Amino acid sequence: MKVLAAMSGGVDSAVAAARAAEAGHDVVGVHMALSKSRAQTRSGSRGCCTVEDASDARRAAERIGIPYYVWDLSDDFHHLVVEDFLSEYAQGRTPNPCVRCNERIKFASLLERARILGFDAVCTGHYARIGTDGPDGAPSLHRSRNLPKDQSYVLAVMGPDATGRALFPLGEFEDKQAVREEARARSLGVSTKPDSYDICFVADGDTRGFLSRHLGSDPGQIVDADGTVLGEHDGTHGFTVGQRKGLGLSRPAPDGRPRYVLDVDPASRQVVVGAAELLSRRELVARDVVGFEPIAPGREVTAQIRAHGEATPGIVEAVPTDGEGVLRVRLVAPVRGVAPGQTLVLYDGDRVLASATLERHA
The missing domain is CATH 2.30.30.280 (Adenine nucleotide alpha hydrolases-like domains)
Structure with a gap:
């Protein structure tokens, strides 16, 4: 299979690319340049798409023995992620830019380019698992074995079609240390590199200052x-x-x-x-539903409203019909801090059922 490996310059994507190549796939590495400032440098665990990251990705690709390219997706990223982030906050909503990046960049812009170039799949270092237990054997998305690092929440917006064209080789790892040890054993050079966190395009971590500078x-x-x-x-x-x-x-x-x-x-x-x-809410109302399988009222689910929050049991009370209406979930226990614009992901055990965007009020 011809595979395009997204290489951020971190340890996770490097090990994922190495595993894809070792599995016998024809792998090409690509670093997505998302920042407008090519001179930007990292500050510990903050920042993204820096000159250091691009160099780290190139060295890892050379070590794996795969071709490596840098693709400039900064215009797409700014328009589809950064401007969306600013627009959502201006409307009093709380967006998750990681969800938007996965939806619109990694599994839209990147996947479309990969398709045009003849690639069969995109490989990333996300912590999630892909199965075939969807309706009629359709691709399904599951939580990672490494639950503290699980990223199925931010990936759920992909939907089954994009999931079927993705590879997540790290989904079976049970802890991050095992990934670092494998990177060290493969001499990938990024085994001790710190994980990135917070909002990648707010390199100093001051989200409020970033919003004030742009929104006035x-x-x-x-x-x-x-x-x-x-x-x-x-x-x-x-x-x-x-x-x-x-x-x-x-x-x-x-x-x-x-x-x-x-x-x-x-x-x-x-x-x-x-x-x-x-702040407590027992009813969640959402729109823009991306489903992995049909969900009917009365379905028992668990609902998660934050990337690393706990999933709360609930029952589906209503679902959109022909694109009209809302997804409504009644929780068995109240949750706090439900904000419009947040992503709601529904699970059945460790399997993703749907992703949606929360409305202002229940």
Whole structure:
């Protein structure tokens, strides 16, 4: 099989490419240059698509013995991921840029280019597993054996078609140390490289500052659940549901307990804050459903709303029909910090059933 291996310059993608080549596939490595600044350098575990990363990927490809290329996808990345991130925050939503990157770059832009060039599949270093237990043997997506590193949540938006053209050689690894040891044994040169984390295009980790620089100032009020004005802010884009720190309030709640962001409304320029218990939701409502198999009302599922959050058992109450309507899930126990724009992923055991985007209110 002819395989295009996406090589970020990290240990995971290097080992994945090596395993694909060892399995007998005809592998070509490609580094996706996603940053507009080619002179950008890494800061520990922060940053992406740096000159160091491209060089690390090239050296790993040479060691594996596969061809290696750099593809400039920075325009696609900026338009489809960064601008989407800014637009979502401007609308008072909380997007997950990793979900968008996997959907629109790694398994849309990259996969389409691979198809045009005659590749059968794209190989990445994601921690997830692919099966064939979907409807009529269709491709299915499962959690990784390494549950702390599982990335099925951010991959669920791929859907079954893209999943059927993907390879995830690291899905069977039970811990990250085993991956590093294999990289060391293969002399790939990246065995001790730190993992990247946070939002890759916010290299300094200051998401609020990044949003302020790009979206500017749009002052408004911070109010409590009764509408009492408690303070002012420079822009609703600096807040997300569930946030506790950085509210900038001069006085505590009357009962002395912490306040949390309950809602963000760009139209009124208001940020609503209140007690922690007001954050709890037992019903989830979502649109833009990407399904791996048909789901009917009454189906028992587990629901996850954060990349590394726990999945909560629930029952599907409603599903879209012919693209109309919403996906509605009733949870057996409330979850906190449900924010519009977050990704909802439904599971049956370790198998992904569907991905969707949460709406503002249940």
